[in-house]
Amino acid sequence: MKSSKRITKKKIAGIIISTVLLAYSVTSIIPFYFLGIRSFIPTIRSTEFHLIPPELDKFNIKSTYGDLATYYNVDLREAKKAFGISGYIDPNLTWEEISEEYNIPREKLEAYFNPYVKYNGWITILTDERILHSIVMTVILTFSSLITGGLFSIMTGSVLAGFKKKWHSWIYNMYLLEMIITPVMIILPVYMILGVFFGLGNSYWSIFLIFAKGGALPVMVFTSYIASIPGSLRESVEIDGGNRLQYFIHILLPLTKVPFATYAAIKFPKFWNDLLQGLVFLNEKKYTITPLISSLQGSYTTNFQAIYAGLALSIIPVILIYMIFQNLFVQSALSGSLKG
Amino acid sequence: MKYEKGFSYVKRERQNLLWDLAFLTPQFIIFFTLTILPFLISIPILLTDQIGFIDNDIDFVGLKNFVSIFQYPLVDSFYSAVKRTIIFTIINYATVYIFGMTLALLMYEIKSRWKKPFFTIIYLPYMISGLGIGLIMLLLFSRDTGSLNLLLLKLGLIENAVDIKDPRVSSWLFPLMVGWRYAGFNMAIFLGGLLAIPTETIHASRVDGANYLQRLRHIYFPQMSASIIVATVLCLIGSWGVFDEAVGMGALTSNSNVRFFSILLFKIGFAGSGASQSGTLAEAMAMSMTINIPLLIVGILLGRLQQKFNAYME
Numbered sequence: 001m002k003s004s005k006r007i008t009k010k011k012i013a014g015i016i017i018s019t020v021l022l023a024y025s026v027t028s029i030i031p032f033y034f035l036g037i038r039s040f041i042p043t044i045r046s047t048e049f050h051l052i053p054p055e056l057d058k059f060n061i062k063s064t065y066g067d068l069a070t071y072y073n074v075d076l077r078e079a080k081k082a083f084g085i086s087g088y089i090d091p092n093l094t095w096e097e098i099s100e101e102y103n104i105p106r107e108k109l110e111a112y113f114n115p116y117v118k119y120n121g122w123i124t125i126l127t128d129e130r131i132l133h134s135i136v137m138t139v140i141l142t143f144s145s146l147i148t149g150g151l152f153s154i155m156t157g158s159v160l161a162g163f164k165k166k167w168h169s170w171i172y173n174m175y176l177l178e179m180i181i182t183p184v185m186i187i188l189p190v191y192m193i194l195g196v197f198f199g200l201g202n203s204y205w206s207i208f209l210i211f212a213k214g215g216a217l218p219v220m221v222f223t224s225y226i227a228s229i230p231g232s233l234r235e236s237v238e239i240d241g242g243n244r245l246q247y248f249i250h251i252l253l254p255l256t257k258v259p260f261a262t263y264a265a266i267k268f269p270k271f272w273n274d275l276l277q278g279l280v281f282l283n284e285k286k287y288t289i290t291p292l293i294s295s296l297q298g299s300y301t302t303n304f305q306a307i308y309a310g311l312a313l314s315i316i317p318v319i320l321i322y323m324i325f326q327n328l329f330v331q332s333a334l335s336g337s338l339k340g
Numbered sequence: 341m342k343y344e345k346g347f348s349y350v351k352r353e354r355q356n357l358l359w360d361l362a363f364l365t366p367q368f369i370i371f372f373t374l375t376i377l378p379f380l381i382s383i384p385i386l387l388t389d390q391i392g393f394i395d396n397d398i399d400f401v402g403l404k405n406f407v408s409i410f411q412y413p414l415v416d417s418f419y420s421a422v423k424r425t426i427i428f429t430i431i432n433y434a435t436v437y438i439f440g441m442t443l444a445l446l447m448y449e450i451k452s453r454w455k456k457p458f459f460t461i462i463y464l465p466y467m468i469s470g471l472g473i474g475l476i477m478l479l480l481f482s483r484d485t486g487s488l489n490l491l492l493l494k495l496g497l498i499e500n501a502v503d504i505k506d507p508r509v510s511s512w513l514f515p516l517m518v519g520w521r522y523a524g525f526n527m528a529i530f531l532g533g534l535l536a537i538p539t540e541t542i543h544a545s546r547v548d549g550a551n552y553l554q555r556l557r558h559i560y561f562p563q564m565s566a567s568i569i570v571a572t573v574l575c576l577i578g579s580w581g582v583f584d585e586a587v588g589m590g591a592l593t594s595n596s597n598v599r600f601f602s603i604l605l606f607k608i609g610f611a612g613s614g615a616s617q618s619g620t621l622a623e624a625m626a627m628s629m630t631i632n633i634p635l636l637i638v639g640i641l642l643g644r645l646q647q648k649f650n651a652y653m654e
Contacts, residue, residue: 049490152367180639182581189378273469
């Protein structure tokens with residue numbers, strides 16, 4: 001009797017806990033959901049509440065030539081080319097008048113302009129050359145520094161593992177110090193060193209170096225993992241007359257896939273999302289994705305749906321990578337191996 | 341024979357050392373140059389009157405910069421930024437427990453197959469950029485267009501719209517949103533601490549009839565000391581370095597409610613030597629040292645304490 005009471009009590013507690021966690025998770029999703037919705041809502045209609053994307057505006061034949069450029073960022077030069085119009089057009093002419101003058105069927109106009117009017121945010125973002133350029137550069141920068149930094153950290157870890165010499169632990173502690181040195185704390189002197197002394201003021205190299213410099217987390221992850229690899233492997237290579245480099249390339253590197261995944265899962269979003277170094281080291285034309293989105297507020301001013309579409313676009317790759325790695329990552333966190 | 345053995349030992353040791361150096365140097369040079377050296381090179385600069393990064397006329401002024409940050413015109417912006425950052429740090433630290441600790445304790449008790457999806461979703465906000473968090477704050481809580489505002493108004497849960505641009509509102513809502521971003525991160529730290537507690541200890545306390553609150557006080561919290569210190573250090577230092585989220589809220593342009601210490605440093609340091617110059621580079625570095633050196637010392641001391649707890653537990 002008593003034990004059955006205890007079981008029901010336990011069950012109820014379990015249900016309550018699950019409910020609280022479910023409520024929190026749903027609340028956590030809401031901002032992402034609204035971000036998606038808002039990238040489809042034109043600024044004019046943003047004071048209305050929409051739970052789902054509303055019935056979107058359609059191209060209005062009564063709107064003037066200039067309106068389309070002002071409100072929907074249509075490239076009018078391209079539009080003129082598409083309709084075979086040459087010469088000057090008064091921006092105050094309505095499209096109704098233009099269609100009569102140049103004999104363009106209304107359906108053709110609607111087909112061309114409707115997407116601009118409906119999905120203005122996404123079209124603005126996806127046709128903006130700066131976005132494509134910055135995404136390509138962000139991908140190159142993120143992956144090259146992930147791989148280089150990872151490789152360097154594995155090399156560091158391969159020496160430090162086991163702390164065979166006293167000075168090994170000194171070096172290790174120096175790397176650990178990075179945990180409490182935030183980028184903002186040292187950004188002024190770092191710019192002095194890279195930008196002024198080395199002349200890497202407007203160069204992706206400075207960001208690459210900052211990303212690949214290693215630090216507390218990568219060195220910790222690789223050192224502790226390599227320490228768990230049996231030393232007999234290394235001895236067997238030495239007996240066969242191989243040197244440390246051969247051991248590193250043929251034995252150690254293939255074994256470090258698991259810690260590399262942990263390192264990549266944690267560092268990828270950091271590199272991808274980095275704002276500070278991009279703002280400091282790059283000119284506006286060279287901006288990586290996050291600094292570029294911060295500057296969109298300046299160039300699109302009130303075109304919020306374009307800004308939100310850009311933000312959503314920049315989040316997608318991180319979420320994809322997270323979903324790929326999360327199985328491994330969540331597993332290791334839930335088993336308690338991500339301690340301290 | 342004996343001589344030969346000793347010789348080969350020395351030779352091997354030397355070879356080992358050379359390999360060690362060959363493997364360590366590439367990263368260590370970069371790391372040292374970009375993490376430790378910055379502190380060393382700021383020392384000579386902050387004793388001068390250097391205006392910007394390129395300045396041909398540099399004079400030695402001693403410790404004058406440390407005085408001038410407490411004088412007109414810098415002192416006002418310095419004090420208000422520091423005050424704002426302290427308030428932010430306090431509320432942000434509270435969210436470490438409100439979100440991170442609570443979620444970790446709940447996740448520790450739950451045994452269902454939903455555990456993994458919950459973890460994945462709770463951790464998700466940490467994956468977005470800080471800038472994105474700032475922009476999303478505007479998206480949710482702008483007075484007239486905020487989606488969450490409009491939702492809550494429609495449901496009749498609030499009478500007046502929340503206005504993120506109101507200094508009083510943003511002083512608590514901003515750290516709350518930043519706390520939401522780090523919720524999963526802090527939860528992972530605390531969960532790591534909880535999972536390291538030997539199950540026998542918990543079983544024994546259950547057999548002794550300890551209720552949940554007693555277990556919390558006498559087992560969970562004391563055994564989690566190391567994790568609590570890690571979360572504390574990271575939150576304390578991270579709060580003074582908050583930058584991206586504030587930029588997302590417009591701190592670099594118009595929004596003065598989120599002009600934190602880091603924003604002030606950035607603005608003075610990278611202002612260039614234009615007419616709008618509010619302070620010199622040397623003054624910015626002096627400011628940075630005044631705040632960051634004490635922070636680093638606290639961080640190192642707490643780190644030592646954490647290692648002691650870890651050693652004690654093992």
